[in-house]
Each structure stands twice: as structure tokens, then as C-alpha cells.
Amino acid sequence: MAYWLFKTEASTWSWDQQVKKGAKGEPWSGVRNYQAANHMKAMAKGDLGFFYHSGDEKRIVGIVEVIGLYRPDPTDETGKFGLVDVKAVHAVPKPVTLAEIKATPALKDMVLVKNSRLSVQPVTPAEWRCVCKMAGLVSL
DNA sequence: GCCAACGTTGGC
DNA sequence: GCCAACGTTGGC
Numbered sequence: 001m002a003y004w005l006f007k008t009e010a011s012t013w014s015w016d017q018q019v020k021k022g023a024k025g026e027p028w029s030g031v032r033n034y035q036a037a038n039h040m041k042a043m044a045k046g047d048l049g050f051f052y053h054s055g056d057e058k059r060i061v062g063i064v065e066v067i068g069l070y071r072p073d074p075t076d077e078t079g080k081f082g083l084v085d086v087k088a089v090h091a092v093p094k095p096v097t098l099a100e101i102k103a104t105p106a107l108k109d110m111v112l113v114k115n116s117r118l119s120v121q122p123v124t125p126a127e128w129r130c131v132c133k134m135a136g137l138v139s140l
Numbered sequence: 141g142c143c144a145a146c147g148t149t150g151g152c
Numbered sequence: 153g154c155c156a157a158c159g160t161t162g163g164c
Contacts, residue, residue: 033147054162098163117146117161
């Protein structure tokens with residue numbers, strides 16, 4: 001089981017929209033960056049990810065699960081990029097802001113801190129546990 | 141609204 | 153294959 005972070009602007013694709021898709025989930029389309037695409041290639045069904053709103057909010061608002069493996073992105077005319085399908089698992093009781101993450105020494109190496117522009121990021125198990133704790137999640 | 145960081149493009 | 157120029161992203 002691996003952990004990830006999916007970054008999106010709430011005005012483009014929000015947590016609320018993701019939740020409305022329910023168990024069917026939604027294709028994570030629109031990624032046009034090889035690093036991000038490679039991370040999606042490495043994903044397995046059942047992997048979990050943080051759902052992060054960039055822009056005004058800058059905070060982790062929910063947990064998603066990978067339910068569909070990497071496949072071509074139909075919205076990419078060049079055919080170079082792919083996507084995975086994700087479904088909302090649940091909202092976090094207490095959203096974790098970028099400021100809190102930056103203020104936490106154990107999270108100083110998170111990709112979100114080091115390379116905030118990468119739209120799909122890997123998260124280490126230690127980081128995952130730490131952020132879950134901050135978010136008020138104990139069962140993950 | 142500005143600017144730094146980064147990725148991509150295109151000319152050589 | 154290198155590198156300058158450009159566009160985009162996202163935090164501040």
C-alpha cells in the first residue's frame with residue numbers, strides 16, 4: 001500500500017464534486033506533467049491519497065482511494081498522458097493547512113513543501129500517519 | 141497582483 | 153543535445 005497526494009484548485013475540481021461522484025469515483029484527468037503521470041503509473045488499487053486544495057485554501061480536505069489503474073487520458077490529444085480513477089473515502093475531521101505542515105518539523109521534507117507545483121505527489125508512510133493524526137484521523 | 145520556481149519548447 | 157525563452161503554477 002502506497003500513499004499519495006492529489007492537488008487541485010477548488011474552482012477546477014473540488015472535494016465537494018469528488019464526494020458527489022460517490023463510489024463510482026472520477027477520472028483524475030488533465031495531468032500534463034511527466035513526473036505526476038509517473039506517480040499515477042505507480043499506483044495500485046486500494047492506495048490512499050490526500051485530497052489537497054491549492055489556491056486560496058491551501059489545505060488537505062479529504063482522503064481518496066485509487067479504484068482504477070493508470071490508463072490513457074481521453075482529454076489528452078497528444079496521447080502522452082494518462083490518469084487513474086479515484087473515489088472519495090471521507091472528509092478529514094480537521095483540515096490540515098499548508099502553514100501547519102510547514103510548521104511541523106516531521107513534515108519538512110514533504111513534496112508539498114519542497115515542490116508545491118507537482119500535482120500528484122508521493123507521501124511516505126511516516127508523513128501519512130503524521131498528517132492523519134493532525135487531521136483528527138486515528139483509524140488510518 | 142507579483143514573483144520565484146519549474147517544466148516545456150524551439151532554435152541552433 | 154544544449155540552453156535561452158517562454159508559459160504556467162501557486163504561494164505570498
